Amino acid sequence: MPFDETRALNQNFVAAITSQDPGLVKYAQEETNNFIRTRLREDAVCRRILPAEPVTPEDYVPQLEDDEPAILVEMEPRSPGAVVMGLGRLSPPAMVFHTRRFPVRLRVLQSSRLRKHIHQLETYRADIRTLLAEMLVKDLGYLEDVEFFRTVNTTLNYPGTRRNIFTNVQQSWDITGGISRVTLADAHKRTMYPQGRIPVNKAVTNITTLAELQKLERMEVGDDRAADIFFEGWGDRTIFGIDIIATIKREIVPDDHMYMFGDSNFIGKYYVRTEPTMYIKTEDLEVEFYCYEILGGAIAWADAVHHFVFVTA
Amino acid sequence: MAMQQYLNFCEPIRGGVAGPLLKIRPLNATDAAAGKLVAGRVVTLNNNGEFVAGNGNDKKRMPLFLIMGTNTPSVWSSGVAGGITRWVPVGHIGHGAVALVATGGYEIQTTEFDATPTYNPNDPLTSDANGRIVRATTPATDWVVGVCSWHENVENIQGPATGPKGTNAHGVQTLTFWSVFRPIYS
Numbered sequence: 001m002p003f004d005e006t007r008a009l010n011q012n013f014v015a016a017i018t019s020q021d022p023g024l025v026k027y028a029q030e031e032t033n034n035f036i037r038t039r040l041r042e043d044a045v046c047r048r049i050l051p052a053e054p055v056t057p058e059d060y061v062p063q064l065e066d067d068e069p070a071i072l073v074e075m076e077p078r079s080p081g082a083v084v085m086g087l088g089r090l091s092p093p094a095m096v097f098h099t100r101r102f103p104v105r106l107r108v109l110q111s112s113r114l115r116k117h118i119h120q121l122e123t124y125r126a127d128i129r130t131l132l133a134e135m136l137v138k139d140l141g142y143l144e145d146v147e148f149f150r151t152v153n154t155t156l157n158y159p160g161t162r163r164n165i166f167t168n169v170q171q172s173w174d175i176t177g178g179i180s181r182v183t184l185a186d187a188h189k190r191t192m193y194p195q196g197r198i199p200v201n202k203a204v205t206n207i208t209t210l211a212e213l214q215k216l217e218r219m220e221v222g223d224d225r226a227a228d229i230f231f232e233g234w235g236d237r238t239i240f241g242i243d244i245i246a247t248i249k250r251e252i253v254p255d256d257h258m259y260m261f262g263d264s265n266f267i268g269k270y271y272v273r274t275e276p277t278m279y280i281k282t283e284d285l286e287v288e289f290y291c292y293e294i295l296g297g298a299i300a301w302a303d304a305v306h307h308f309v310f311v312t313a
Numbered sequence: 314m315a316m317q318q319y320l321n322f323c324e325p326i327r328g329g330v331a332g333p334l335l336k337i338r339p340l341n342a343t344d345a346a347a348g349k350l351v352a353g354r355v356v357t358l359n360n361n362g363e364f365v366a367g368n369g370n371d372k373k374r375m376p377l378f379l380i381m382g383t384n385t386p387s388v389w390s391s392g393v394a395g396g397i398t399r400w401v402p403v404g405h406i407g408h409g410a411v412a413l414v415a416t417g418g419y420e421i422q423t424t425e426f427d428a429t430p431t432y433n434p435n436d437p438l439t440s441d442a443n444g445r446i447v448r449a450t451t452p453a454t455d456w457v458v459g460v461c462s463w464h465e466n467v468e469n470i471q472g473p474a475t476g477p478k479g480t481n482a483h484g485v486q487t488l489t490f491w492s493v494f495r496p497i498y499s
Contacts, residue, residue: 066384102392103386148404151404296405297403299403300400
């Protein structure tokens with residue numbers, strides 16, 4: 001963006017947030033809000049695993065013990081298997097079925113409060129709105145992913161027994177041999193071990209591990225797509241029909257780690273009450289702004305959650 | 314664990330803007346699971362940066378007073394019932410617990426105290442190993458975290474307060490004190 005245009009944008013923005021006109025302040029907030037939501041959808045990986053569903057206060061279920069917002073979600077009831085009946089005796093066992101419910105508690109994720117003298121703000125040559133999005137909203141998306149993968153690791157008891165805490169089935173594995181067609185297939189095979197038999201359709205890894213996938217040769221890939229990957233990059237290619245999501249957040253998904261997930265309906269819920277919202281306040285010659293969102297999630301079943309570490313022997 | 318948001322709490326009844334005088338850290342999982350980290354308890358930071366109950370026998374630790382602990386669902390929601398994990402809440406495993414720093418100049422009202430003794434204004438207070446406030450019987454060597462003040466927030470139909478201990482408008486018994494801290498380096 002040309003400097004003159006950027007400066008004009010910034011001046012308009014500063015004028016709006018420092019104005020006492022509520023309409024102009026609202027304009028400034030909307031300017032940042034519109035931009036921010038786009039970035040968050042691109043950046044928070046966890047929302048591609050558990051898509052965020054909007055909720056309103058009408059969805060809240062008041063709780064007996066506290067006054068924090070909660071939403072109850074019903075789970076599929078479990079049922080007994082069929083039995084063989086001899087002819088003439090029509091008395092199979094009876095069982096009253098129960099559904100289970102779990103709560104999704106909402107909480108606030110918030111950036112730090114950033115403060116700046118108005119006249120210092122006017123000296124910025126970069127687009128302030130971009131700056132806000134970079135500094136605040138990415139932090140929210142990052143925190144969403146930190147919390148989500150921490151929860152995933154908890155459900156798989158990793159590090160620890162590496163077993164699904166709901167069923168005690170091992171679903172976190174070391175796969176020896178680095179990344180190859182064989183080891184990837186070996187990992188995929190293990191996603192079919194849990195009794196739920198839920199097919200996986202998404203895999204999350206990081207960008208360096210994705211680079212390892214790009215080493216797959218023609219002998220492994222089987223046709224010219226190995227050359228296509230060499231020249232064009234991985235793109236949106238799948239493996240075994242599984243979408244590959246590569247995050248830049250290597251601190252959250254370490255090198256050579258890969259998570260695989262089934263459809264979100266087999267995992268849990270992720271609700272958003274308030275999408276990232278910019279709060280801007282001016283007082284005297286100082287402007288203060290922060291970003292917050294209100295959301296919550298829960299993993300209620302983990303047969304469709306898997307974790308692999310591709311170990312180079 | 315049954316949530317007790319209305320029964321366990323502390324709050325600054327007087328004392329400026331709390332924001333800058335808060336600390337937000339994760340709860341120690343062991344103490345949390347043991348029920349020691351409900352709101353109102355005295356906590357300190359261990360070497361992992363977690364809130365633990367009491368001072369861990371280290372009298373130079375800065376005391377803090379939990380205002381959001383395991384009885385705050387947005388901070389802690391275990392999903393365990395009958396010893397079996399039923400669900401795992403995203404992010405609600407003790408990260409983001411909030412405490413008032415003892416040097417923050419607060420007058421605090423808490424439910425987490427030993428209700429047995431009689432308390433008088435200016436009585437020094439310390440904490441037991443579970444983070445509950447108790448009267449400091451040897452204040453010269455105790456880890457002093459507060460000094461009794463006078464009960465506040467009594468309902469007008471209940472008559473005036475008679476000391477630092479009393480029932481507040483929530484109908485729960487509380488102790489009211491000023492937070493102070495004197496580290497002891499041995």
